[in-house]
Amino acid sequence: MKPAFLMELRALPRDYSDQVQKKLELLAGDPMPDGKVKKRLKNMDGAPCRLRSGDLRIFYTFQKPHISLLSIRWRKEAYDDEVEAEFLGGPTSQSFDISQFLNKPTRTATAPRKTPLPRPVTPELLAALRVDPTWFPRLSGLSTEEELLECPGVPDDVLLQVHQALVERTYGELLQQPDLVASSVEDLLRYRDGELLGFLLRLDEEQRKYVDWALSARGPTLLKGGPGTGKSTVALYRTAAMLKVLRKAGVAAPRILFTTYTNALVRFTEQLLGSLLREEARYVEVRTADSVALSLVRQSLSFADAEELRALAREAIRSARFPGNALQQRARQQALERLGVDYVLEEIHGVIDARRMDTLEQYLEARRPGRQLALTRPQREAVWHVRTTLHQALARAGKVTWPMARALATGQVASLVDAQKYDAVLVDEAQDLDPTMMQVLVGLCRSPNRLFLTADANQSIYGAGFRWQDVHESLSFQGRTGVLRANHRTTREIDEAARVWLAQGALDEEQATVEYAHSGALPAVRAVKTRTDQAVLLERFFTGASRQLRLGLGACAVLVPTERAGQEVAHDLRERQVHAEYFSGRSLDLGAKVVKVLTLKSAKGLEFPVVALAGFHEGTWPAFLERCATEEEREELLARERRTFFVAMTRAMRALLLVVPEKTDSPLLGGFDAERWNLG
Numbered sequence: 001m002k003p004a005f006l007m008e009l010r011a012l013p014r015d016y017s018d019q020v021q022k023k024l025e026l027l028a029g030d031p032m033p034d035g036k037v038k039k040r041l042k043n044m045d046g047a048p049c050r051l052r053s054g055d056l057r058i059f060y061t062f063q064k065p066h067i068s069l070l071s072i073r074w075r076k077e078a079y080d081d082e083v084e085a086e087f088l089g090g091p092t093s094q095s096f097d098i099s100q101f102l103n104k105p106t107r108t109a110t111a112p113r114k115t116p117l118p119r120p121v122t123p124e125l126l127a128a129l130r131v132d133p134t135w136f137p138r139l140s141g142l143s144t145e146e147e148l149l150e151c152p153g154v155p156d157d158v159l160l161q162v163h164q165a166l167v168e169r170t171y172g173e174l175l176q177q178p179d180l181v182a183s184s185v186e187d188l189l190r191y192r193d194g195e196l197l198g199f200l201l202r203l204d205e206e207q208r209k210y211v212d213w214a215l216s217a218r219g220p221t222l223l224k225g226g227p228g229t230g231k232s233t234v235a236l237y238r239t240a241a242m243l244k245v246l247r248k249a250g251v252a253a254p255r256i257l258f259t260t261y262t263n264a265l266v267r268f269t270e271q272l273l274g275s276l277l278r279e280e281a282r283y284v285e286v287r288t289a290d291s292v293a294l295s296l297v298r299q300s301l302s303f304a305d306a307e308e309l310r311a312l313a314r315e316a317i318r319s320a321r322f323p324g325n326a327l328q329q330r331a332r333q334q335a336l337e338r339l340g341v342d343y344v345l346e347e348i349h350g351v352i353d354a355r356r357m358d359t360l361e362q363y364l365e366a367r368r369p370g371r372q373l374a375l376t377r378p379q380r381e382a383v384w385h386v387r388t389t390l391h392q393a394l395a396r397a398g399k400v401t402w403p404m405a406r407a408l409a410t411g412q413v414a415s416l417v418d419a420q421k422y423d424a425v426l427v428d429e430a431q432d433l434d435p436t437m438m439q440v441l442v443g444l445c446r447s448p449n450r451l452f453l454t455a456d457a458n459q460s461i462y463g464a465g466f467r468w469q470d471v472h473e474s475l476s477f478q479g480r481t482g483v484l485r486a487n488h489r490t491t492r493e494i495d496e497a498a499r500v501w502l503a504q505g506a507l508d509e510e511q512a513t514v515e516y517a518h519s520g521a522l523p524a525v526r527a528v529k530t531r532t533d534q535a536v537l538l539e540r541f542f543t544g545a546s547r548q549l550r551l552g553l554g555a556c557a558v559l560v561p562t563e564r565a566g567q568e569v570a571h572d573l574r575e576r577q578v579h580a581e582y583f584s585g586r587s588l589d590l591g592a593k594v595v596k597v598l599t600l601k602s603a604k605g606l607e608f609p610v611v612a613l614a615g616f617h618e619g620t621w622p623a624f625l626e627r628c629a630t631e632e633e634r635e636e637l638l639a640r641e642r643r644t645f646f647v648a649m650t651r652a653m654r655a656l657l658l659v660v661p662e663k664t665d666s667p668l669l670g671g672f673d674a675e676r677w678n679l680g
């Protein structure tokens with residue numbers, strides 16, 4: 001059933017229970033339309049049917065083995081079969097033309113609108129919906145949709161539940177909702193009565209397969225798939241499946257580790273696991289991979305920041321003494337200077353230390369994946385020399401880098417006994433983990449078949465690049481790989497536009513999503529001259545799109561290249577009376593009822609119904625292009641930035657807008673093709 005159905009069911013008066021239960025049981029026995037009690041609606045895609053139940057109408061579709069309950073509503077006056085389709089909101093899918101918000105402001109876009117609710121919110125309704133009484137005072141008496149959706153202090157999921165119980169969704173909107181599964185009519189009634197707390201998502205066939213695929217095999221499992229294909233979702237359900245297996249095997253208090261990449265994702269994942277596992281969630285530790293590494297090291301480390309590292313590296317390059325005569329010495333020095341300090345640093349962190357190379361010989365033979373510039377033997381020798389000097393300088397200063405800390409952690413993991421390890425380890429977003437970090441996580445898992453990784457190489461936005469081979473090497477045994485192909489998050493239009501745009505930065509070119517659960521408007525690109533123009537455009541886009549989708553402003557996000565750009569965008573929106581706030585990854589409050597402004601990178605793994613990418617004023621982005629010493633470095637960094645942009649675009653669920661400066665020579669802010677982008 002759709003979540004809207006559940007809320008409508010809860011909102012029904014008690015005396016309808018028996019009648020509804022009988023009708024649902026009848027339906028469960030045989031969903032085939034009979035032309036009377038059960039009737040197929042005419043001219044509607046997906047062949048929805050309606051079931052008569054006294055004054056009520058239950059709308060459903062069916063396809064073996066499921067019957068999908070869409071909505072339960074009061075019969076309308078002057079009701080007849082011809083108007084049923086109309087009653088369900090017509091045959092339209094939920095698509096809208098973005099241009100209508102972006103062009104000249106309309107009166108409705110500026111004047112705050114008041115859409116009355118069909119009936120006001122009452123304590124009785126809230127009690128029937130099983131809303132926490134804490135929220136009654138704030139919600140009781142609200143009478144417009146806008147007041148309800150923006151009601152301060154009340155969590156969004158509560159607001160959405162009340163809204164769903166009161167405001168009928170169109171057929172198109174209902175189809176966009178996820179399907180939840182109940183195995184019996186009785187479970188539905190238990191849910192209505194508050195005895196059952198929730199239902200699981202109906203996973204697609206591929207997803208279902210990977211929830212318990214090879215749980216009893218010998219090796220680990222790696223799940224790949226494009227953005228929004230449900231990799232994290234499967235990881236959550238697999239956590240539940242592993243818990244079950246462990247409990248069955250007699251492990252009384254299993255210890256499961258679930259790692260994500262950012263702190264924002266830790267909180268998000270904890271929430272999702274909490275609602276999936278309830279009290280069993282206590283067996284699962286959700287942490288960033290790096291925080292796991294840090295706690296293994298068990299000593300306090302002081303990290304060198306980017307500026308310190310640059311200064312130390314510069315000094316190391318300047319003072320490096322190479323073997324050979326003065327001429328050879330000078331040639332190597334110049335070679336390093338040509339590479340540039342950033343490139344050398346990235347080589348040390350991303351190639352040498354990330355793979356824990358201990359000898360020059362290892363480095364001379366290394367493949368250096370993702371690095372476009374081929375380095376000669378003398379160049380590699382020179383880099384190695386700088387690395388040695390840099391490490392010595394860091395040791396003198398009592399500082400470390402992240403790859404060094406991870407390397408320390410691998411040492412600790414090697415000495416752990418089984419009892420100190422986890423029964424199962426799930427690694428989400430593995431594409432950005434160093435091979436060293438991967439070894440730490442592998443080492444923490446008691447049994448290889450309880451290791452599960454998800455990754456999408458095209459979403460690799462840190463380091464030089466990602467190779468499956470690295471994963472396999474650090475696993476040091478052959479694992480299994482599965483691929484998900486259906487996108488459940490982003491509309492076909494947005495995802496396809498983002499993929500075509502990514503092409504040159506793609507690391508996994510074979511990957512093809514073949515199915516989409518949603519479709520909608522083309523994503524839009526608009527050029528602006530000034531910050532004010534940008535703010536005006538964003539205001540129109542967010543108010544228009546969130547209204548169209550019947551969501552609050554909390555469903556909107558602006559993704560920006562830098563913190564400074566983020567502060568500016570948030571400030572400019574507030575000046576226009578649009579509640580907006582810049583959040584660092586750590587401080588992100590996903591429940592805040594404001595437009596959330598985040599950097600492109602900290603949006604990794606998250607999603608928002610309405611997304612704008614903005615804040616690219618001339619000169620601010622991408623800043624690194626000017627610093628690049630070689631064409632190869634420039635290409636490498638551009639490809640990574642392209643993937644970062646791709647990740648940001650694919651955070652959008654329903655509407656996407658790119659705001660670019662009118663004059664820009666950035667290769668990343670142009671080249672949008674008119675077939676895939678609304679370029680008005």
Ligand SMILES: Nc1ncnc2c1ncn2[C@@H]1O[C@H](COP(=O)(O)OP(=O)(O)OP(=O)(O)O)[C@@H](O)[C@H]1O
Nearest residue numbers: 178202203204227228229230231232233488489605
């Ligand atoms: N079977 C399903 N039915 C309905 N919704 C689903 C289903 N599977 C996943 N979703 C939803 O699709 C969205 C994307 O899922 P998820 O975050 O797991 O994808 P992902 O592959 O990890 O994405 P990314 O790599 O882009 O971070 C989520 O909102 C999730 O709840």
